[in-house]
Amino acid sequence: MKSVFSSHPDVEDLGVAERIQAIVGELPRQEARVAQYMLLNIDDLVFQNGASIARKAGASEVTVSRLLRRLGFRGMAGLKRELRTQRDEGSIDMSGDRELDKLDPALKHALDGELRALVSVFSQTMDPRWTRAVRTVTGAQRVFVTGFQSVRGVAEDLSRRLALVRDDVRFFSAHDGMLGEWVGDVEARSAKRKDCVIIVDVVPYAQEAPLLARMSREAGRQLVVLTDELCHWAQSHTELVFHGPSRNGLIIESTVALTSLANLLVDAVARRDPAVAERRMRRWHKITRKLNVF
Amino acid sequence: MKSVFSSHPDVEDLGVAERIQAIVGELPRQEARVAQYMLLNIDDLVFQNGASIARKAGASEVTVSRLLRRLGFRGMAGLKRELRTQRDEGSIDMSGDRELDKLDPALKHALDGELRALVSVFSQTMDPRWTRAVRTVTGAQRVFVTGFQSVRGVAEDLSRRLALVRDDVRFFSAHDGMLGEWVGDVEARSAKRKDCVIIVDVVPYAQEAPLLARMSREAGRQLVVLTDELCHWAQSHTELVFHGPSRNGLIIESTVALTSLANLLVDAVARRDPAVAERRMRRWHKITRKLNVF
DNA sequence: CTTTTCATGAAAGGATTCTTTCATTATTTG
DNA sequence: CAAATAATGAAAGAATCCTTTCATGAAAAG
Numbered sequence: 001m002k003s004v005f006s007s008h009p010d011v012e013d014l015g016v017a018e019r020i021q022a023i024v025g026e027l028p029r030q031e032a033r034v035a036q037y038m039l040l041n042i043d044d045l046v047f048q049n050g051a052s053i054a055r056k057a058g059a060s061e062v063t064v065s066r067l068l069r070r071l072g073f074r075g076m077a078g079l080k081r082e083l084r085t086q087r088d089e090g091s092i093d094m095s096g097d098r099e100l101d102k103l104d105p106a107l108k109h110a111l112d113g114e115l116r117a118l119v120s121v122f123s124q125t126m127d128p129r130w131t132r133a134v135r136t137v138t139g140a141q142r143v144f145v146t147g148f149q150s151v152r153g154v155a156e157d158l159s160r161r162l163a164l165v166r167d168d169v170r171f172f173s174a175h176d177g178m179l180g181e182w183v184g185d186v187e188a189r190s191a192k193r194k195d196c197v198i199i200v201d202v203v204p205y206a207q208e209a210p211l212l213a214r215m216s217r218e219a220g221r222q223l224v225v226l227t228d229e230l231c232h233w234a235q236s237h238t239e240l241v242f243h244g245p246s247r248n249g250l251i252i253e254s255t256v257a258l259t260s261l262a263n264l265l266v267d268a269v270a271r272r273d274p275a276v277a278e279r280r281m282r283r284w285h286k287i288t289r290k291l292n293v294f
Numbered sequence: 295m296k297s298v299f300s301s302h303p304d305v306e307d308l309g310v311a312e313r314i315q316a317i318v319g320e321l322p323r324q325e326a327r328v329a330q331y332m333l334l335n336i337d338d339l340v341f342q343n344g345a346s347i348a349r350k351a352g353a354s355e356v357t358v359s360r361l362l363r364r365l366g367f368r369g370m371a372g373l374k375r376e377l378r379t380q381r382d383e384g385s386i387d388m389s390g391d392r393e394l395d396k397l398d399p400a401l402k403h404a405l406d407g408e409l410r411a412l413v414s415v416f417s418q419t420m421d422p423r424w425t426r427a428v429r430t431v432t433g434a435q436r437v438f439v440t441g442f443q444s445v446r447g448v449a450e451d452l453s454r455r456l457a458l459v460r461d462d463v464r465f466f467s468a469h470d471g472m473l474g475e476w477v478g479d480v481e482a483r484s485a486k487r488k489d490c491v492i493i494v495d496v497v498p499y500a501q502e503a504p505l506l507a508r509m510s511r512e513a514g515r516q517l518v519v520l521t522d523e524l525c526h527w528a529q530s531h532t533e534l535v536f537h538g539p540s541r542n543g544l545i546i547e548s549t550v551a552l553t554s555l556a557n558l559l560v561d562a563v564a565r566r567d568p569a570v571a572e573r574r575m576r577r578w579h580k581i582t583r584k585l586n587v588f
Numbered sequence: 589c590t591t592t593t594c595a596t597g598a599a600a601g602g603a604t605t606c607t608t609t610c611a612t613t614a615t616t617t618g
Numbered sequence: 619c620a621a622a623t624a625a626t627g628a629a630a631g632a633a634t635c636c637t638t639t640c641a642t643g644a645a646a647a648g
Contacts, residue, residue: 062637063595066637160444160446251565254557260408270545353626358606
């Protein structure tokens with residue numbers, strides 16, 4: 001688990017792997033065997049105990065115990081303690097920003113999580129499905145956007161910004177009147193250019209989302225889902241599911257990654273015809289300017 | 295390692311966090327507390343045992359044991375087994391580092407910008423003014439949140455999430471009816487506990503923001519502003535201005551940093567009294583669950 | 589070849605961790 | 619308000635894990 005930014009190798013205390021590496025050559029036969037095993041399965045050590053390592057490495061429990069002692073760890077507990085601090089250290093180093101060292105540890109962890117989440121989000125744009133999603137949204141006759149509870153705002157902003165970039169985008173809420181209009185529109189099924197529904201959703205809150213998803217498909221609409229990493233229902237309705245990790249250790253889950261996904265979607269759609277998009281944006285700026293003067 | 299996409303999260307076996315998430319709302323008090331702790335420290339669970347979790351979560355060992363069983367794990371061992379298979383499925387990893395080379399240069403640049411923006415945002419929480427802002431929001435009698443145009447959704451979500459964590463939060467829009475109610479309330483000026491207004495704003499669009507800011511101050515309300523890096527007007531109305539950089543080279547400016555600022559604000563307020571926040575969250579989970587069944 | 593040193597695991601002990609049982613307390617229901 | 623139900627932790631028991639001790643055998647030294 002590396003950080004997004006290159007992590008700084010602490011000069012003084014070596015990591016677990018290095019320590020083993022350093023002495024593996026001068027160990028007695030069985031201990032070396034165990035050491036070797038640990039090196040090869042270093043990521044797995046946190047899930048193990050002395051006995052299991054002994055078994056898998058083909059040595060006795062005592063040997064593992066002795067080896068750990070020789071490596072300078074206070075037993076399995078000590079090794080895990082070490083692994084943990086290693087993970088904590090390795091997780092953040094922000095481009096030499098020493099200042100961040102003073103950050104509250106919880107926040108530091110959260111920041112690291114957010115950074116990873118963003119990387120994950122951007123990575124998803126390389127997936128062929130992303131391109132398909134963008135094409136879907138771009139080519140759709142009309143686009144409906146919805147979102148619930150704590151991410152409803154994300155969905156609303158998405159619809160607003162998407163509307164800057166293409167025609168016939170609207171936000172709709174299952175509880176508002178618009179649902180009627182939306183449902184009643186039956187001939188959409190057979191239209192040449194299909195409609196597209198974008199659902200922004202986070203798992204704990206939405207029972208509505210799966211329902212809407214099903215309805216959308218049944219009405220012959222394409223479906224794009226932006227959701228968090230916990231989502232399990234979306235896959236079965238469409239392949240166009242994209243995840244913005246939301247757990248970051250804070251009390252409230254993060255909407256940053258989802259927001260980024262939404263931003264990227266808008267940008268990608270705009271990019272399909274940059275000239276048009278820019279023209280629209282400019283016109284819009286002009287309008288708001290006029291409105292603002294009032 | 296693996297792709298960022300989990301190949302196909304089997305519908306049947308949910309991840310650990312999901313399982314917890316799924317039932318946290320309907321758990322008894324202490325078990326919920328433990329569950330909450332596990333969610334917030336999920337990355338740390340592999341290093342822990344039942345006793346340590348119990349201690350840190352403030353419950354008894356037995357409670358942890360029971361919770362695990364209720365979640366469907368065969369004790370701590372079972373949970374770790376689950377965590378391991380989850381990791382094997384690649385749901386946690388992120389090492390897209392190399393992969394990112396294939397990213398469209400424009401997006402790469404944008405990603406870099408977003409990362410920096412987030413670091414900047416988190417850095418601002420170390421500023422004494424941040425603490426003051428948090429105190430202001432926490433201590434205010436009522437909190438009004440507003441935002442315009444393309445960040446209105448951010449503001450709405452902020453108000454919703456803030457409302458999960460403290461009383462008397464409401465979103466208001468200058469163009470809606472609520473403004474009247476808000477303006478007419480003159481005696482607020484002399485109240486012992488002041489009201490607080492949070493404005494979420496990005497520069498190109500809002501003429502309204504400075505106006506509202508002025509009105510707020512004149513009405514004796516505290517003012518907190520979350521804005522982008524281009525903002526020039528806010529400083530003169532309040533010192534509690536925080537910036538979420540929004541220019542990232544994409545066609546549409548980013549709302550990610552602003553979103554993060556909003557998230558952090560909510561978390562900080564919640565953190566002022568975690569017990570209360572947790573209780574509120576839990577109650578809310580329960581309610582939405584009930585609503586969802588409808 | 590003998591002695592010394594070292595490596596190793598079996599066995600037992602001790603420590604830790606998990607679970608079961610049960611009495612107390614809180615919550616819900618009638 | 620009373621009865622029933624659920625939640626909770628203390629205590630004890632069971633299981634697991636780690637270490638200590640010691641006997642055995644192998645390698646190294648003399």
